[in-house]
Amino acid sequence: MSGRVPAASGGLPDKRRAISEAARRVFGREGYARASLDVIADEARVAKRTIYNHYTDKEHLFLSVAVEGADAVTEAVRVLMERHLRKIVDLEEDLTAFCLDRARAVTEFPEHFALVRTIHAEVTRLPAPVLETWMAHGPPSAHQRLAPYLQKIADRQLLRFDDAEKAANRLNTLTMNDVLIRSFYGAVPLPESVVEEIITEGVQAFLRLYAPLPDTHDEQV
Amino acid sequence: MSGRVPAASGGLPDKRRAISEAARRVFGREGYARASLDVIADEARVAKRTIYNHYTDKEHLFLSVAVEGADAVTEAVRVLMERHLRKIVDLEEDLTAFCLDRARAVTEFPEHFALVRTIHAEVTRLPAPVLETWMAHGPPSAHQRLAPYLQKIADRQLLRFDDAEKAANRLNTLTMNDVLIRSFYGAVPLPESVVEEIITEGVQAFLRLYAPLPDTHDEQV
């Protein structure tokens, strides 16, 4: 149908992309075991045989798609950090805006979080190196990138802590993780108002723990 | 092989128990789709046909097992609350001990948390009423039971908050949820020392947020 261009790893790039997008949808919708390569081929408007020209295996296809998705989300989060945390105007406002946008990513990448749930379910059957790849590209990697931003904020005396990594993890715990767990990792979306409440109060708690002037914030949460 | 006794819902109770235990193991090990009723029958030392005498369906079997497991864990948590939170001697010590025991449940009920991961993966394909049943029996229910204990503690002026439910959720977030997420819901067990660190610091943060006398605890976390 389309022709040539020496593809990166065999096969035409547009076909490859069509396959990987269809695979993301189908794996997200059906889970790993239920997802059928016939269905993926149909949705990608591609012959099933072509899939095997690009990927050796159902398993390889799944992992490739998972890592791509993780990279996309990590990159999206990086952009959010740049936008909200590069220049701090009002710390509470900026943190809240950042965490809110971050939490909204859960509803904006539904197929990806479906994949995350599937990976959780399959984790015990995953070979160790694959699991390490996932950890390097997945959510934990996005978490790590937060620490340097907090460190810079602390350098400006707007926060106080010993360990930036731990503080970053605290912020994640108090905001993102709460949203993730209560929404079943995005499977049962929370009303926007609930998300706002969780994030707002989470950030407030974070500031009460790490802001250098405890009396500038309300005592009650 | 064994004989009679008019069972509760058809079938001999010991057979039913053997089936449900084997099902818990196999579902936990293989996930829903991969788990085969033939294997469950073998592990339960029971004819496959017998499973269908007790449960109408693979799906019913799975859900029944999941709810049983959830009830067992909820009950275990209730016992822990009674043991650690009924009489408070030293609040920080007691909370830490409770949360630590609670976190250890993750490694003590590995098949159950494997089931939880499977449910997360299947959640979008679950009928709404089933999902509600799960929410009523599963982790969220265990969470709710914490609030009254915290309320009693607050009545004794050892804690201060407006909303016991929210405070309970905070404690869960700062301790349990952190352990759950970082261990992939128990799939990749954390070293005991890491768990201790998470819990200890989580409880300290909780107390800094909710203890009535802020200056009795370290400022630094």
Place this chain on the structure above:
DNA sequence: CAGCGGTTGCACTCATCAGTGCAGCAACCC
């Protein structure tokens, strides 16, 4: 034009698995 890399569609193998049907058997109750 010839050759090549990539795609297509289809038929096919092989395996797995949910769920059923049935005949026989074991223990219990009356």
Place this chain on the structure above:
DNA sequence: GGGTTGCTGCACTGATGAGTGCAACCGCTG
């Protein structure tokens, strides 16, 4: 003893799905 309930083992159906083989085809490049 006779009737009942439940378990067993086995064979069977029907469906689904991973992965392969192959012949034809398409569009580019040289």
